[in-house]
Amino acid sequence: MNRFLWIKNLVLAGVMAVAPCAYATGDASPNVPGKWHGSMQTASGTFALELTIQQDEHGTLSAALESVDQAPGQFIHVSRVEQEKDQLKLELDTLSASYAGHFDAKKDAWIGNWQQGPVLPLTWLRGPLPPQPAIDGIDGIWRATLTRNASELRLILRISTSTRGTRAKLDSPDMGIAGLDVTDLSRDGEHVHFRVPLAGVDFVGKLDDNTTSLSGLWRREGQPQATINFTRSAESAHTSMQRPQTPHAPFEYAVESVRFDNTAANILLASTLTLPRGAGPFPAAVLISGSGPQDRDESLSGHKPFVVLADHLTRNGIAVLRFDDRGVGESGGNFTAAADLDFASDVRAAVDFLGTRREINRNAIGLIGHSQGGIVGPIAAVNNPSIAYLVLLAAPATSMTELLLAQRRLTGVMQGQTEASLRANEPALAKIYAAMGKAPDRAAAQAEIRALLTSKLLQQLGSSETQKSALVDQLSSDWLRDLLHYDPIAILGAINIPILALNGSLDNQVPASTNLAAIRRATSNNPDVTAQQLPGLNHLFQNAHSGAIAEYAEISETFAPTALRLIGDWINARFSR
Template sequence: MRTGAVVVSVLFVVAALVTGCSSAPEPAAPVAVESGARPQDPKPPYPYRSEDVTYRNGDITIAGTLTEPEGSGPFPAMLLITGSGPQDRNEDLSGHRPFLLLADTFTRAGYAVLRTDDRGVGGTSGVLDEATYPDLAADAAAGVQFLRGRAEIDPERVGLFGHSEGGYLAPLVAAGPESNVAFAVLMAGPSVPGADVLIEQNKVVMASAGAPQADIDAQVRFLTEWTALLNAGDTAGAKAFSQQHNDSLPEGQRLPQPLLDSLNAPYMTALLTYDPKPALEALRIPVLAFFGGTDMQVIATQNEPPMRAALAGDPDATVHTFPGLNHLMQPSQSGKPSEYATIETTIDPAVLTYVTDWLKQQVPPR
């Protein structure tokens, strides 16, 4: 997760570079909370095995935690893929650890779960800003192969769970010619190109913060022109355009140069120019894609219909929207990212039950 001068976003950066307006929303900074404010956070002792592991993708060392049910197996398994920006294996954000909770839930239900640090985070090597989507897809594919190579795991029943940007990467890996991915779960995974998600996200977030329509229109114009340059492959032009725009802002509203540079790095370019439609249309495995009805980052009304259309050829695909839940699947009437830290629930229990029931139906545990 990256922090811009305006909004912290799990999927994208929404930064002051874009608007330069004083009425823009405040950052969704983590809020200090007491330990009791995260009632779903799993606590040891756990009724399952937990092992820190490492494996490689070429020159990259990937570090993570593998949890497995008690017994000899073979168990079905899944790799969890985080949202955008540098995330640790628990996808720690706003005082919540959703991937720790998901791993605990699914392992208790009979599934082995591998969750890993992103490039440049924790025990994983590399630099995320320098990575492309083929690089990140290869990281995930290496995780699948690692799981398939474990004697206690059923190599024919290894799947992927992707949250937010992970919902881009999971289908990309699963649709590969030799992926052998058995199933995919997409939690708030976008179904339209990255630039489209970013623009719609900005409209909704700014409007919810009371920004004047003129400021929203200016932001959309900037984003449209900037991402058009990226989509055209003119990375130098996109960098120059954003630099010129940033320099034109009052000094107190400019982005720090390192953050501005990261917005034009290969990783962000890959994220903003990616079109998930071909990979989604190629899937012929059990797929569960679900959204939150109040999500302001991957907006259900923008992404659910194209997701249904893209998965229409997959007889084992399910698409669902949970009313009243935000991007983290927390109960939230507004869906504002600034509220993530203030909500005690990490993931609505109804979502955990729904996904677990779907898994048990499609990929029964041993």
């Protein structure tokens, strides 16, 4: 589900827009304006950050954040900067993230925690990020294939040089991994060496005369060494993939930026409403994004799936409302403090808003929920006569423990592991999930998980003691504990409106066959349910190679036309004018 990706990579990208935040510093306060640098350890690696704080002539502070490893040269607006003597607070609304720390005069550093779902320690050291050595002649994207247990695993090595020196990251699309730290990168003539610490990998290779091929030994602890060949592609390490389906103005329909109230939560939600040409009234759909703090476009891996979906539906006579999650973009509220019931409340407010528009057929307003949005949608639809239909896109319908274990099993088999070895660890994992579901609060959940994550289990899970703290934070998050309480069978069984449920056959996050079977069982008393598996599509409904998360960005297609047509035709067959 999208939140798994969001937490794993903590993607930091955006456009700098400095806004003031008024406060006055006291004489005893440390001098905060200037550049600060730090690094954040997550389950997938260490990410280097640089924070620039400015102060105007009135003493007003503003700041911008750069993730050097993930989005070099792009800056994220810090919404609020507050300093009270030796305390520093940062809030980033676009990421639903915050930082709180205290100043350590001896270290000349801010010591604190970054919160964006999980809580991660983060220390800001004074000054810009120290540069790494610059290495000539090897920048670019290098691709290779590693064979393990008769499975071919694609590897992508991204090397780029800037004023900060040469940096590298490793992706493994078939393992669902992106952005692993590459360290100790060096070149001595034709010889190149690097390490990938989190994967226990050491590589020593030799460049060809044209520096377009790098062949050498791939050594990983506990596995036989392999000879692999990296080939440099023509694209640069930061080349953006083309997204040919993303529509551009002028549009064939009306586009309105609108805001609506969730009076129950006392927040204002920002949205885009697209209306077909003509007088109406039109059937309408509210789009509900997947997990993690999502904008109205469900922006992910360079794609905007909800823009493409809204464009198709509106061109085919269906009005669409899509909105920024609470606490994200232009919407008010607090994302990190919200649970599924809160998000369902936002959806009901969106439906109520559409009911006030003369262009909309009040008897034909439905919900389209993707991934975790397919959990929120059914919750919002129960006992709500204003909702006429439900479209579930990769919406979980098995028990959440079963889903999490199935995800791990699918990914492991893709990596060349045997299903038997994967199942051997499942009883211990099931205990962890059970502890999460039963714990009265997050602190209790963390204590239970910490005790269960023994060194042996960490090793079996492909993790280590250095990653244990980050893993405990992720597993004990409020949203995941909330997810484990969800009962899809009971919720779906209580819904009697038309339902369309779709899954891609290459969905490695919500496995199609077991999920669709669970939906059919849960809705057996509903006379209008279509549950269909779409061949070759992944969790984002792209035509895919393997279905791995890291593959999303590599695919130029945003949303398979076959899926788009199916959704639009199904709605129009029941609610067209």
